[in-house]
Amino acid sequence: METKLKDPVMVEGEWRDGAGSGVGRVLFTEEQIQQKIVELGREIMRDYDGLQVVLVGILNGCLPFMADLMRQVKMDMEVDFMSVSSYGGGTQSSGVVRIIKDLNFNIHGRHVLLVEDIIDSGLTARYLLDNLRTRRPASVEICALLDKREARAEEVPLKYVGFECPNRFVVGYGLDHRQLYRNLPYIRLLEEDSPTS
Numbered sequence: 387m388e389t390k391l392k393d394p395v396m397v398e399g400e401w402r403d404g405a406g407s408g409v410g411r412v413l414f415t416e417e418q419i420q421q422k423i424v425e426l427g428r429e430i431m432r433d434y435d436g437l438q439v440v441l442v443g444i445l446n447g448c449l450p451f452m453a454d455l456m457r458q459v460k461m462d463m464e465v466d467f468m469s470v471s472s473y474g475g476g477t478q479s480s481g482v483v484r485i486i487k488d489l490n491f492n493i494h495g496r497h498v499l500l501v502e503d504i505i506d507s508g509l510t511a512r513y514l515l516d517n518l519r520t521r522r523p524a525s526v527e528i529c530a531l532l533d534k535r536e537a538r539a540e541e542v543p544l545k546y547v548g549f550e551c552p553n554r555f556v557v558g559y560g561l562d563h564r565q566l567y568r569n570l571p572y573i574r575l576l577e578e579d580s581p582t583s
């Protein structure tokens with residue numbers, strides 16, 4: 387007899403987090419995200435054809451995006467990671483960044499593409515761009531899945547953007563609330579009425 391397995395948690399709108407009716411609506415579905423990543427991968431392959439590329443993921447939020455994006459960039463390249471933390475510990479980025487884990491590899495002469503889940507105030511990205519440029523890479527650019535433009539305090543150039551994001555608190559696909567929801571395969575509002583990050 388054939389048994390049909392139903393995934394109990396990975397169904398949009400049925401996430402079991404105890405939030406009940408307060409759960410926010412889905413902004414970007416798993417299918418939309420995966421389709422966008424295919425397009426981003428093609429653009430990156432076209433732009434970096436023949437160059438020595440290093441994708442640098444900024445932990446932890448980059449994790450699912452990096453894992454999917456790197457498999458759509460179908461050419462020789464390297465992968466590295468950094469982990470950074472804002473001083474202050476509040477919900478808003480302070481712009482003063484501490485490196486928790488630095489790159490493993492020397493990026494001198496390499497074309498670096500930072501992979502971020504979201505650019506919010508832009509302060510983390512500004513710090514990273516300035517810091518990495520001192521290491522004399524051939525170039526440093528940013529690929530962000532989400533661009534929360536309205537929250538910007540610091541202008542940063544984004545070479546690749548997946549989606550424009552409303553100025554609301556969003557979770558899923560790497561984005562957390564108190565470390566939860568990173569494993570959602572889609573992106574949704576934390577709550578329907580949640581104002582911002």
Ligand code: PRP
Nearest residue numbers: 445446447479504505506507508509510
């Ligand atoms: C998020 C995100 C970016 C940063 C963007 O990381 O991954 O690195 O915030 O914010 P900004 O544009 O206002 O600087 P977070 O510090 O939440 O850590 P996480 O990736 O571990 O969730």
